[in-house]
Amino acid sequence: MPTLFLTRRDIQKLLNMKEIIAAVEQVFRDYAGGKATMPAKAYLSLQNGDLRAMPAAIYGAAGVKWVNAHPRNPLQDLPTVMAVMIYNDPATGYPLAVMDATDITAFRTGATAAIAAKYMAREESVILGIVGAGRQAYTQLKAHAELFDLKLVKVYDHSELATQRFTHLFPQYNMQSTSLDEAIDSDILCTLTPTQQPFVRRECIKAGTHINAIGADAPGKQELDPRILTDAVVVVDNLEQATNGGEINVPLKKELYSVDQVYATLDEVITGKKSCRENAEAITVFDSTGLAIEDIAVAKIVYEKVRNLPGYMKLDFVEA
Amino acid sequence: MPTLFLTRRDIQKLLNMKEIIAAVEQVFRDYAGGKATMPAKAYLSLQNGDLRAMPAAIYGAAGVKWVNAHPRNPLQDLPTVMAVMIYNDPATGYPLAVMDATDITAFRTGATAAIAAKYMAREESVILGIVGAGRQAYTQLKAHAELFDLKLVKVYDHSELATQRFTHLFPQYNMQSTSLDEAIDSDILCTLTPTQQPFVRRECIKAGTHINAIGADAPGKQELDPRILTDAVVVVDNLEQATNGGEINVPLKKELYSVDQVYATLDEVITGKKSCRENAEAITVFDSTGLAIEDIAVAKIVYEKVRNLPGYMKLDFVEA
Numbered sequence: 312m313p314t315l316f317l318t319r320r321d322i323q324k325l326l327n328m329k330e331i332i333a334a335v336e337q338v339f340r341d342y343a344g345g346k347a348t349m350p351a352k353a354y355l356s357l358q359n360g361d362l363r364a365m366p367a368a369i370y371g372a373a374g375v376k377w378v379n380a381h382p383r384n385p386l387q388d389l390p391t392v393m394a395v396m397i398y399n400d401p402a403t404g405y406p407l408a409v410m411d412a413t414d415i416t417a418f419r420t421g422a423t424a425a426i427a428a429k430y431m432a433r434e435e436s437v438i439l440g441i442v443g444a445g446r447q448a449y450t451q452l453k454a455h456a457e458l459f460d461l462k463l464v465k466v467y468d469h470s471e472l473a474t475q476r477f478t479h480l481f482p483q484y485n486m487q488s489t490s491l492d493e494a495i496d497s498d499i500l501c502t503l504t505p506t507q508q509p510f511v512r513r514e515c516i517k518a519g520t521h522i523n524a525i526g527a528d529a530p531g532k533q534e535l536d537p538r539i540l541t542d543a544v545v546v547v548d549n550l551e552q553a554t555n556g557g558e559i560n561v562p563l564k565k566e567l568y569s570v571d572q573v574y575a576t577l578d579e580v581i582t583g584k585k586s587c588r589e590n591a592e593a594i595t596v597f598d599s600t601g602l603a604i605e606d607i608a609v610a611k612i613v614y615e616k617v618r619n620l621p622g623y624m625k626l627d628f629v630e631a
Numbered sequence: 632m633p634t635l636f637l638t639r640r641d642i643q644k645l646l647n648m649k650e651i652i653a654a655v656e657q658v659f660r661d662y663a664g665g666k667a668t669m670p671a672k673a674y675l676s677l678q679n680g681d682l683r684a685m686p687a688a689i690y691g692a693a694g695v696k697w698v699n700a701h702p703r704n705p706l707q708d709l710p711t712v713m714a715v716m717i718y719n720d721p722a723t724g725y726p727l728a729v730m731d732a733t734d735i736t737a738f739r740t741g742a743t744a745a746i747a748a749k750y751m752a753r754e755e756s757v758i759l760g761i762v763g764a765g766r767q768a769y770t771q772l773k774a775h776a777e778l779f780d781l782k783l784v785k786v787y788d789h790s791e792l793a794t795q796r797f798t799h800l801f802p803q804y805n806m807q808s809t810s811l812d813e814a815i816d817s818d819i820l821c822t823l824t825p826t827q828q829p830f831v832r833r834e835c836i837k838a839g840t841h842i843n844a845i846g847a848d849a850p851g852k853q854e855l856d857p858r859i860l861t862d863a864v865v866v867v868d869n870l871e872q873a874t875n876g877g878e879i880n881v882p883l884k885k886e887l888y889s890v891d892q893v894y895a896t897l898d899e900v901i902t903g904k905k906s907c908r909e910n911a912e913a914i915t916v917f918d919s920t921g922l923a924i925e926d927i928a929v930a931k932i933v934y935e936k937v938r939n940l941p942g943y944m945k946l947d948f949v950e951a
Contacts, residue, residue, distance in 0.1 A: 355670055362719060377719075380724070395949065406697075631734075
């Protein structure tokens, strides 16, 4: 039985945001129902960064994403984050495919944030604010555009060039390069920076705003003034991961915020166990750290799409 | 930068037991000196088996082995265990290679047991007993033959066919198909079965025997009468893994053995921190569960050997 090898170029042609949003929403329902499993990530610390193993299983699919984070890589023209997934048949453990998972990661992160906004933001949300116009901005925009009728997209990045590159790539939307405070003044705000200095001030957040806090994904990182968290309805993708490295990690350590103040996990919100938009005035925050079940859900779509197609590399890999 | 793909056939041509023994011994020294890291395995439980992520880093190499154990696979002509390793540059996280790790696993397990025997068995050991003539028997024999001047190899398996296949494959050694009790009566005994019923009775173990207990690698498995453990000098490869699923796991749960009775870890023995063969009469037991540092040490040899050779598949895998 051959193993399928899908390079980053292959994967990029196969990802479709609409399909991914549907699959990611379903995997959160499956997880809530005990039909998706995800043991804790294993972290391997290295001198210049780290590597993480993210295993997960859903109906008909199992696998592990092995992903690095090396912040100084751009200095030598390499991406900070590169991910490879091994995709297995759960019935036998057979490695059905090895695929680049760099774009799978970006797409599922965008999809999950847009799903969170669907359940948490005001229904009439039409203004999207994006702070940080790096790679993740592209998939955040794609995903929110699937679920909201965006009238205006405000973009701020400290690099003018990054903002320009991003806004020019999406002529179909009303994109505006703005100041930081103007971008923050949106119906839905996506914060997408790797900072350790919270730059979103409490004063700038108007009533009714929904924030997707995406940037913080490791201990020490934070983007939001902790007073936003204490005033908001906060939903996390996974409590253990958020506590360890999500937006809440620094405020927790500084005792400016407590775990009891977290309102719900995203699967509880999606399944309707908890409802978090009680009125138009509430500020809501989704703290995203990225889950292995999201990755495997997307990998399954990709694999099912190409398993019987010619034109992809197949090798007798684990057979002697 | 291309990623190298090494199939099982490629790997089988590249493995050399002498080199592997040297590398595995060195990695235990490195580990003892804090120069090799190995976070705990991540387990993914599945209906018919499990998958395990085994990350590790040593000088110049990092990676994860992703390996399944599906006991019913042979019913559909698939191996019980199949392993894939992603091999990274620790400085950047770049995935330098993806390689089949099935035979890497078998070779490093054999190498580690032979190294344990070098430090734990009587120096004049010349009779090797092998119980269980499956795949692991091949690499156990190869490894012990590198380090001992074997005069006789006694083999027992409940399958006559397995024994015959094994003994015919090594005409260069004095191989003998024997009863179970005769095989146990050896200078060095390797137990290589997946049983949950301890079959090595205390009465059969003569003074001075060294036992490599390899079979038990998951909760519930055991091969040795627990009285052997209480009477022997017991060395484990890793205390956490051994406690969880090694030879000592069932006796620990039944309170027939306690963790305090474990004498040392293999790295302590190799570095001379603990000496375990005080006299010719002692019974010694090495409880092997298999470590991620052993895998990465072997993967590094393989990668260094072929990185600049033509004839292996290279793909621009993680680049867009």
